[in-house]
Amino acid sequence: MVGPDGAGKSTLLQILSGILRPSFGECRVLGEDVRRHAERIQARVGYMSQGFSLYDRLSVAENIAFAAKIRDVPASAYAIRKRRLLDMAGLERFEARREAALSGGMRKKLALCANLIHEPPLLVLDEPSLGVDPLSRRELWRMLEAAKAAGRSIIFATSYMDEADASDRVLLLKDGRPLALGPPAELRKRAHGRVFSLRTNRADDVERALTRDARVLTFQKRSPEEFRVQLASNVLPSITDATLAPAQPSMEDAFTLISPDQLRETPAPAPPNTTQPGGVVVSARAVTHRFGAFVAVDDVSLEVKAGEVLGLLGPNGAGKTTLIRILCGLLAPSAGTAAVAGFDAARQSEEVRSRIGYVSQRFSLFLDLTPKENLLFFARAYGVPEDEITERIAWASARAGLGEDAGALVRSLSGAVRQRLALACAIVHRPRVLFLDEPTSGVDPISRFRFWRLIAAVAQSGVAVIVSTHYLEEATYCDRLGLMLDGRMIALDALAVLQKELGLEDASVEDVFLGFIQRERARSAA
Amino acid sequence: MKLSRISAFAHKETLEIVRDPITVWIALAMPLVMLFLFGFALSFDVKDAPLMIVDHDRSAQSRALSNQFLNTSYFAFAGAPEDERVAEHALMEGRARAILSIPPGFGRRLARGETAPVQFVVDGTYGATAAIVSAYGRAIIYAFPSGALELPIEPQVRVWHNPQLESRNFIIPGLFAVILMALSPLLTALAVAREKELGTIAQIYASPLTRWEFILGKLFPYVVIAALQLTLVLAAGFLWFKIPMRGSFPLLMGLGLIYVICTVSIGLLVSMIVRTQVAAMLVAIIITLMPAFLFSGFVYPIFTMPEFFQGYSARIPTMYFVNISRGVVMRGAGLEELWGNALVLIVYTAVVLFLAAWLFKKRIA
Incomplete structure (x- = not known):
């Protein structure tokens, strides 16, 4: 099941597990009616909700034992199954460890073990690999493939297109409605003739042309000479100095092109210009932050120049948010120094905070105010002079691609509009540095593309931008990448440089990340 | 219903509780803290009420009457002004709680065998204490040997169940009921709400x-x-406060167990209704702690309440255990007398648990 936040994925999965009664319609699972015999379905399925669903105060072994006992797993079968599952999950050495002390990836694998211990005929999984590190994600999938091979059906929601691509069938959901259902190859076929690879040696001119062309839906810069272009129709754009060749559509292309409101007009992002990165605005030296015995950020150093976009990539719990909070002056580091816009982030946090914009994971907006009232509040809170406020709000709204303010409350706006409003609020005081903490979680691909264009436009006006994300494919939108794992920065450079360093040209971001994880593990083992 | 599943669930719950030792310690310490606070602070006994004596007579008899007052532990001498207005002023400022005013000729009148009026003024700010002070005063005055006053009837008053009229003997058995109602449901109220917050409920x-x-x-x-x-508060009540026990310990423990099952069930019911732990805490306090204090007969007698609130009190289980606890401890009552109260608690528990089961839908809200 694929679809943006609010598409109805979780609700549908809950209905299929028998824990939510449908308002209308008929639904039979494992031969039982979900209205009349929900308890029979509940007793047999394995259902894994989003987030963490196990008892944090119980150990790995205790969690599995509990899951087995409430599902009447016979003691004779239990020991064998448990050993096999823990072995496959790579958790056998951690049996005595409390669930809360496991990494995000391990917790997810444990939850899957707890749902496989009664050997259910059907597994229902709600975004099982969301925010999990690439290595754990592969292990998780190995377990799921084994379950499939053992004859279990699996229904899962995901925001990873490669996972959807690997399924037998994909259901595309949006706004609670099914858009398409079929094998991935069939869905991808619908995007045939719309996806092209564009080669050029005048990338900047071509990028400007692509931005202006209404027939271009989205595009990604794959390398200094290559763009991947998605078209809104079958009519080819005429772009000089470039050669277009049909490309193999991906699942994400299919998703974007099958959405009926793909052409909904949003103001075109400001065209990029070619200003070179300016001076260093953010610099961190050997920054470390401990929460008790836990090291959230471990000896991280980085520099970001004006006009540059740095992407922080890593699974949940890698330390991205903590690092951003330190740079914003919201947290004092345990060791090391951070300078932002010429001030010490720890000791001069007041000065730092008036020169930065910060979009947090949940967009700190006031839901019961209109967008305009939100902007007005943030402008005044940051001390924008009264006589400049109107002009500044207009400027920030244009920059963030906000349309006409219809006076509706933020509460009633879609995720994509809220995202742009949060961006406008963060730049209304013309900050020198902009921090965005996972701003694109749960938004559909086309809105994500447009948001990244807005971010690029903000950067090109001379702002240093630091963005965190756990969508690795978004790396292509960043000038440089910082790969984070367990609090450490295991790699920091442009994607092309990182690929070359591993000798993996043209490798996906995920493979590059995996390469660095393996190198890091080998180094710490040595 | 499978016993293996129940025990698996209870085992898991126990592990979770034990792994949060701070909460367990608070749960065990709070009842004792509350018992000691209220056990020491709450008392209706009047001791050393400041008394001013305005003696206009200055005879041997008037001094004898004054001494009768001051020789008790109920009153303490606060001054003997010559002018009534000085004493009244002290009463208004709270420096005196009562004034004994003896008019001139008191001794002479008594000697002549006439009625000799004296004035006893009491500060009525605190109604309950004022009634007690004035009763003490009246008792002392009546007991004063007037010589002429020959009562045809001599009342021989005996106070049963609490002969020393120690209010502690009465308050602490009531406190048992209040504490177990106020604190026991809190932990349970958090129990299901925590699973909802964590997402483990799914x-x-x-x-x-x-x-x-x-x-x-x-x-x-x-x-x-x-x-x-329950064991802790009973132990503290009998061993530390040395409350005399007239009834049977096993009976009190047994009925106490029924009562705590009832109060814990109320906590569970609260937990079924709310979504967050904070809400659980607030709702639990509002529906258990407050009524337990006000409508249990623990301090404020129920029979003096308006009918509506008497009916309301009858809907709160605390009242029944106050009856049980005071009955067993103070009067040595047995099950043949208290079975009605116990039955109410059992029915109450059953109703609360059925309600909780009915509300637990095994469905996402």
């Missing part, structure tokens, strides 16, 4: 666990903790 929904298995497994560990609380 795993329970999608499992063969039935509602009664869930409820009984959840209830059991908290009943054990509440039983510990």
